[in-house]
Amino acid sequence: MNPMKVLLRNPRRELEVSGHRRVNSLLDELALNRESHLVIRNGTLVPGDADIADDDTVEIRPVISGGS
Amino acid sequence: MVASGSKCRVCRGPAIIDLPRHNANFCAEHFLELCRRQVTKAIEHFAMFEPGDRILVAVSGGKDSLAVWDLLIDLGYQADGLYIGLGIGDYSEASAVYAREFATARGLRLVEVSLREEYGYDIPTASRATRRVPSSSCGLSKRHLIDKAAIDGGYDVVVTGHNLDDEAAVLFGNKLRWEIEYLARQLPVLPARDGFPRKVKPLVRLTERETAAWCVVRGIDYLVEECPMAAGNKHLAYKAALNAIEADSPGSKASFYLNFIERMAPLLAAERAVGVESVGTCRECGAPTTGEVCAFCRLVEKAGAHERVPVELVVGRWGKR
Numbered sequence: 604m605n606p607m608k609v610l611l612r613n614p615r616r617e618l619e620v621s622g623h624r625r626v627n628s629l630l631d632e633l634a635l636n637r638e639s640h641l642v643i644r645n646g647t648l649v650p651g652d653a654d655i656a657d658d659d660t661v662e663i664r665p666v667i668s669g670g671s
Numbered sequence: 672m673v674a675s676g677s678k679c680r681v682c683r684g685p686a687i688i689d690l691p692r693h694n695a696n697f698c699a700e701h702f703l704e705l706c707r708r709q710v711t712k713a714i715e716h717f718a719m720f721e722p723g724d725r726i727l728v729a730v731s732g733g734k735d736s737l738a739v740w741d742l743l744i745d746l747g748y749q750a751d752g753l754y755i756g757l758g759i760g761d762y763s764e765a766s767a768v769y770a771r772e773f774a775t776a777r778g779l780r781l782v783e784v785s786l787r788e789e790y791g792y793d794i795p796t797a798s799r800a801t802r803r804v805p806s807s808s809c810g811l812s813k814r815h816l817i818d819k820a821a822i823d824g825g826y827d828v829v830v831t832g833h834n835l836d837d838e839a840a841v842l843f844g845n846k847l848r849w850e851i852e853y854l855a856r857q858l859p860v861l862p863a864r865d866g867f868p869r870k871v872k873p874l875v876r877l878t879e880r881e882t883a884a885w886c887v888v889r890g891i892d893y894l895v896e897e898c899p900m901a902a903g904n905k906h907l908a909y910k911a912a913l914n915a916i917e918a919d920s921p922g923s924k925a926s927f928y929l930n931f932i933e934r935m936a937p938l939l940a941a942e943r944a945v946g947v948e949s950v951g952t953c954r955e956c957g958a959p960t961t962g963e964v965c966a967f968c969r970l971v972e973k974a975g976a977h978e979r980v981p982v983e984l985v986v987g988r989w990g991k992r
């Protein structure tokens with residue numbers, strides 16, 4: 604099994620995370636607010652209590668826009 | 672291996688999103704239903720427009736403007752898009768591609784205006800020439816060109832993609848300073864007057880997380896990267912503060928903003944009546960203005976005369992304020 608790939612944006616960067624956990628735990632570990640991010644697992648949106656594990660590709664997409 | 676996970680409040684099918692402020696989870700189909708309902712509620716409650724009205728959507732290529740355009744078409748309204756090329760380096764180039772691809776794929780009409788080609792400046796240059804934050808000349812340019820496109824094109828109403836978080840953040844800033852005049856005018860509908868078109872914000876009942884999720888579920892590609900000139904602005908700091916509260920107490924943002932509109936805005940009606948000065952027209956462009964030449968034409972003159980400034984030289988300069 605390969606570690607989970609976690610893609611972060613703004614700026615774009617990639618992390619590798621091993622082991623199974625819930626989406627919300629991953630956000631907490633990365634100190635990211637749930638209200639300002641969406642989590643997309645293998646191309647599909649998932650809720651905070653979804654499980655993510657090795658071999659998954661997870662995008663954590665910020666949703667906050669800054670302009671006027 | 673997919674563990675059971677949460678279920679949709681409506682159909683008990685697998686959920687794709689949790690919405691703490693509704694204390695519920697939703698599947699894709701019922702999440703979209705909820706968004707349609709919230710937008711319909713905003714449109715009807717504030718009498719924003721009616722079927723058959725000609726709508727112009729200000730489109731940036733980001734999630735909110737594409738979501739609102741998509742929602743309006745989905746709800747059966749007729750709406751064209753307006754894209755303004757701001758000349759903010761790669762950010763503007765990429766955002767234009769998203770706007771065009773969205774329109775082309777759906778057979779929608781996208782009107783385009785380029786600041787550099789048509790007015791001889793761009794936002795980085797304007798920021799340098801005026802020595803002000805980029806967003807100040809950017810906002811001025813966008814407002815003027817949106818108004819002009821709406822009036823010239825004979826549209827009944829202009830739609831912008833401002834969402835609940837945007838409005839709550841502006842409200843927060845105005846309240847921190849008790850800007851009564853701004854507070855009095857912070858409504859989801861700005862009526863038409865003296866050469867200004869009617870402007871409305873159908874997404875005020877949806878959070879940014881919800882408008883982004885609408886795009887993901889609907890398969891809309893949008894520019895996720897932020898405008899490089901936004902970094903460090905107060906708007907973002909206010910949003911972060913509100914989201915910290917929201918995380919502890921879901922629903923706070925919605926009640927902060929929506930209760931302001933329901934309970935406080937009516938008390939400020941007297942304040943709104945004041946200060947509707949009679950306006951003349953700009954000597955250069957004919958737009959409504961209180962001076963002889965409007966602020967936009969003054970900006971065109973100043974920024975157009977300045978040598979071109981690349982975006983890299985302006986980014987970060989205002990970040991620490």
Ligand code: SF4
Binds near residue numbers: 669670671809899901
């Ligand atoms: S962040 Fe400021 S400069 Fe960038 S597009 Fe928005 S208003 Fe314009």
Ligand SMILES: [Zn+2]
Binds near residue numbers: 700
């Ligand atoms: Zn459902």
Ligand SMILES: [Zn+2]
Binds near residue numbers: 954955957958966969
């Ligand atoms: Zn003018």
